[in-house]
Amino acid sequence: RLYPHLLDLQVTYPTLTINYRFAPNGDIHNAILNNTIDIGLTTACPVNPNIQSEPIGEEPLLLVTPRHVKSPTWETLCQLGFIDHPDARHHAELLLGANFEQYQTAQLRPIKQSGFSNQIGLILLPVARGLGFTVLPANAVAAFAQQSAIKAHHLPTPVSETLYLSSLAGRVLPQRATNVANVIKANV
Incomplete structure (x- = not known):
């Protein structure tokens, strides 16, 4: 923006x-x-x-899944797998740590990594194809061209950077x- x-x-x-x-x-x-x-x-x-x-300023963090995930659970996230990016671990620690009790002990270890991209415009492409989930700032999510293929989730405990x-x-x-x-x- x-x-x-x-x-x-x-x-x-x-x-x-x-x-x-x-x-x-x-x-x-x-x-x-x-x-x-x-x-x-x-x-x-x-x-x-x-x-x-x-x-x-403040930038909200969002959990982003494929469009078919209506209400993400810890089990759903584990099944999907994690799409990593350079700041993903930090983002996940902030947002998942505040919203999933299981994350406190797991720290993404039981969640398989399903992909990685260091290109901001490509991080959500594997998510859009159903290959995993990630955590990104709201601005990066809003800039993704294939909005109909992803679902951004506002979790019960909002987190901003x-x-x-x-x-x-x-x-x-x-x-x-x-x-x-x-x-x-x-x-x-």
């Missing part, structure tokens, strides 16, 4: 280049530390004191990065 707004900014400032990519939180933190990016948007508050961050805007601590951001940060804050 942010990319169109950032492209509007690039149209206004043609010398600005938007480098918009999805990556695991740790990769974003490393890119900030290596000074290869000015700012990063993450769902994990950095523990490194060389990264400064501010919370700018905090979104953090991060940059290198002590660094004065260039105006271009400040402009991008302001667009992000206005549209989260």
